[in-house]
Amino acid sequence: MDWSPFWLSLKLASITTVLLFLISLPLVYVIYFYGKNIRPVLKAFVSLPLVLPPTVLGYYLLLLLRPDGWLGQLSQRWFDLRLVFSFSGLVIASIIFSLPFMVNPVLSALESLPNTYREAAYTLGKSRWNTLINVLLPNIKASLWVGGVMTFAHTIGEFGVILMIGGSIPNETRVASIAIYNEVEMLNYANANVYAVILLLFSFIVLILVYSYQHQRTRGII
Template sequence: MPDLQPLWLTLALASITTLILLVLALPLAWWLGVGRFPGKPVVEALVGLPLVLPPTVLGFYLLLAFSPEHAFGRALDRWLDVRLAFTFPGIVIASLLYSLPFMVHPVRSGLKHLPASMTEAAYTLGLSPWTTFRRILLPNLRASIATGVVLTFAHTVGEFGVVLMVGGNIPGVTRVASLALFDEVQSMNYHNANVYAGILLGLSFCLLLGVYLLRNQDHDPV
């Protein structure tokens, strides 16, 4: 029987990442969806960069940033006594950056499909843009938000390169299921590898099934 600790670490990482991004990505998606400001394409490109950037590249630069040999990591170590390289908080931060577009894009897409009259009516009633988003638009984005939550969780569960670069492969600290699977294959222990792979496959399928069920339900006539 394989060690179950990597699976618990994976679920903890995915849950924490999803919850934090749920708070951070909603206003970011709204800001990118309705905002008009110089440099907007640059911000959009930065948010979407993890979709095309090899995870090892992002992990490499984060590892350099977190290192005490560089300014950011040295400042964290000196002033806050915080070390992020090869720690669980470090891979949480890496996962936040790497999974960000998977939460932002579904919410922003949902905003685009809402009728403009909804926002215009709220403004006519004297509601501010932020109040309109919270009280009018947000309740109508339930399916998009749920899709973002599921995709973010599933994407974090499958992370490998960025976690390996930033966190290493430390048992009980940063050794998540994808790394444990790789280790078992390297050791030619295919039984344990099959258990890890089967659990990740089943979990990923269930999560994607949930996404498609939500989409179909959202498009069904009332």
């Protein structure tokens, strides 16, 4: 058994979750405060990876990140960095593919808050950004936590986009989900079963943690 795919999956999920948290806050800020008239369009754009087949998303990302694509060319020219079939490319693809799992819970929670929170902050002279960071977000900590956990878990289980962007390069792009596919192709069902069981248990534990936290929040325990 090669355990490196699991460590690579954990590394990818951790980096993706941290970067998505930093990216999502400004995005949520724009949608919530400035996108009132076109909010359905913006939310649909953010949620597109949820309904778009991974192969379709992977295909367009491949066109974007390949060496003769505009982002691939910029990366090569400015940073001497190859994006296709590299860990860096996986991070970019994972950020796009997991974006809804971070943005949607936070945005939904903000929309469910009473307007009095925002109006009271404006009365005290706080800017929109200060209102978001210091007033609104502290009241939706549960949604932030759930968004982060779901993003992490979803990234662990990615397959289609990862395969198209990264392929199966050992210690570079061969994450756990790709390792299962490779073992099945080689008829190594015992190894594939070990990989699959570990991912199954991990996903189940994550869901238990999320629903337990939500249950305790509902009961007012935490």
